[in-house]
Amino acid sequence: MSNSNDQSVYYVPHDGWYPVVLAAGLFFMVFGLGDALNAMKSGGDPGWVMSALGFSLFAVVLYFWFAKVIAENHAGLNNAQVKRSYVWGMGWFIFSEVMFFAAFFGALFYTRVLVVSWLGGDGGKAMTGDYLWPEFENTWPVMDNPDNAVFTPPEQSIQLKSFGSLFTYLPFWNTVILVASSFTVHWAHSAIKKGNRSGLVSWLALTVALGFLFVFLQGYEYWELYTHYGLTLDSGIYGSTFFILTGFHGFHVTLGAVILLVQLIRAIRGHFTATDQFGLEAGSWYWHFVDVVWICLFFLVYIV
């Protein structure tokens, strides 16, 4: 029974140290981060070093872990059934990410449609407005907070309606970039399915470039907002919802771009065949997912 290529056998890996060390890395990363955040708030020992070491451990183990999985696949240990497990795994992981964003979109909907109008004196909670902050008006974006002394309101909004022209609107161009990159990653995938490696490499390289360009432009937009618009994390509910949605989206784009970068390096090194490219396909699913989130975000956060 030492035939590791027996396709009727589901490959169950041997014991390994990766998972438990990865968990330890995760622990030190967040524990250090918790220390650092608390130190910023109320003094004490910042834990940046512990956090950085934890993150490094996490990243290094992840590298070895993936390298091993890839090596096992190349050695023919993964039969069709094992590969289906990875497909299910990635699919449900993306579903969990959808629900993570759903929480923030839900918060945007709830505050914008219900809370702000109640605070402004509309609806069944009209007395809320009268008693708490009678001058507060129900508008979106909220350019005047209920208590401007506690939360300094933004000076200017980034909504499309305060710009006028779509073509001078940076978020529009970011949309174009991200949607385009969804096409390029699809073409990369189609290329390798026809066995065209150079097509894969060039389309994937373009995708990764567009991804990082998006992140760069998003960073530039943040810088603009902080320096010229007065729109910050602490400028009330408009800034809160804006930055948590675009911020976590940007973080996921960065993650997706790194994933695709890894696939690019693998593609250059000769990984993937016309019939076996799930690492690439999973990365491209993830990329389409961040793209769809952005389209929702562009409409709900920037336009309406």
Add this chain to the structure above:
Amino acid sequence: MSAVIESHDDHHDHGPAKGLARWLFTTNHKDIGTLYLWFSFAMLLIGGTMALIIRAELFQPGLQFVNPEFFNQMTTNHGLIMVFGAIMPAFVGLANWLVPMMVGAPDMALPRMNNLSFWILPFAFGMMISTLFMEGGGPNFGWTFYAPLSTTYAPDSVTFFIFAVHMMGASSIMGSINIIATILNMRAPGMTLMQMPLFVWTWLITAYLLIAVMPVLAGAVTMMLFDIHFGTSFFNAAGGGDPVMFQHIFWFFGHPEVYIMILPAFGIVSHIIPTFARKQLFGYDSMVYAVASIAFLSFIVWAHHMFTVGMPLAGQLFFMYATMLIAIPTGVKVFNWISTMWRGSMTFETPMLFAIAFVVLFTIGGFSGLMLAITPADYQYHDTYFVVAHFHYVLVPGALFSIIAAVYYWLPKWCGNMYDERLGKLHFWLSFIGVNVTFFPQHFSGLAGMPRRIPDYALQFADFNMISSVGAFIFGFSQLLFMYVVIHAIRSGKQATGRVWEGAHGLEWTLPSPAPYHSFTHPPKVTAADAHG
């Protein structure tokens, strides 16, 4: 590269590694299941100790043992540890042990990730429990951590609590992905979905619920983190946010969460009752549909936890009726269990005793839930001990009894030895009496108006509280007997047969006892009778 692979060539034959390495590095579903179960038992003892501190303080009116600040930390951590540390990991441990054996698979679908899902937990709970020793104390805002108690007025240690919740969420999501992939992808040929054992069905749906709502909880604690450290105003009306929004998001997670803690219990009981009634389960198909309906409804009832915070009339009516609707599929299940026992050749071994107690006592918890669902009545019951009695009835003689029943039922399959039936029955009766003496009087003190989460109370509640505390100590210490029975069985119990129970059906009983380290390297042929009996 081939050197990496070489050492694995004989991986189908190897047994467990030696010593500590076996437990740290294992990819075996049985080892990981064992880790989960012992971990959850340790958490049960820690969370139970906190419960006993609470009950000791409440034995008499006045402040005797702890100060109110510490009392709040105890109620908070007791709840969090029991929900996330004891009940949920115990069910994941059972899934690890049983799902691959029940569907005829060699192991879980993603064995390395399985190990990671487990090992995140000790770190997460280590971090959470360490907050009790930090300056300013641990979380003290209740297990539901409502803002602004958990944001503006929280101790500094809340940051670590938030990260601990993130880690538990990651563990749950990975565990659930693994279970879904195993069930959907690794069933032996011939086992159709509607032939799956009910424990497998209930876990499939539970895993779906977990993947749907744990990320929402992660979102909620992330917004807390931002409110605390980065100046956002999600839960602060001065900036246009709303503390009530926290409650909506929390309970959008929280209500499915309570079904996450009970659906696998339904599955377990649906295995045990047919075995000891020596009859096929009554209404298999309707059991599956009932679980699916309960799961669906769980997403649209969350605001029944919030009737008193203020809500439009239409909202109150909707959430009231939707909640009451859950009684229908739940009633179907209880009806089916009773019909399974009807005219069966019943015997009352320990697992059966716990399963029958589950049906009776969980139903009491269900009925008090129906009472709480009635909006105008809830105005009266809200935040009283009636609520405490309600959810402890569904969680202790509900979820926990089902876990204990499962351990007695499958332990001979796991370790190859029978437990001591006499001691098992003693454990049952002590637990049964203890749990009712603890929680039944809380219905009365609650209806009389005693608020929950307080260290001191008015004199008229003294008798009920004293009874309750006595029951809690009986129940708590009888779990040490449980530990003894289990360890005794593992070390020196009588050898068990492969089938173990004469009425048992299902693939796991076709294996020898103890089950071999690798169960089904090649998938077995499945007949309907083998699948779910």
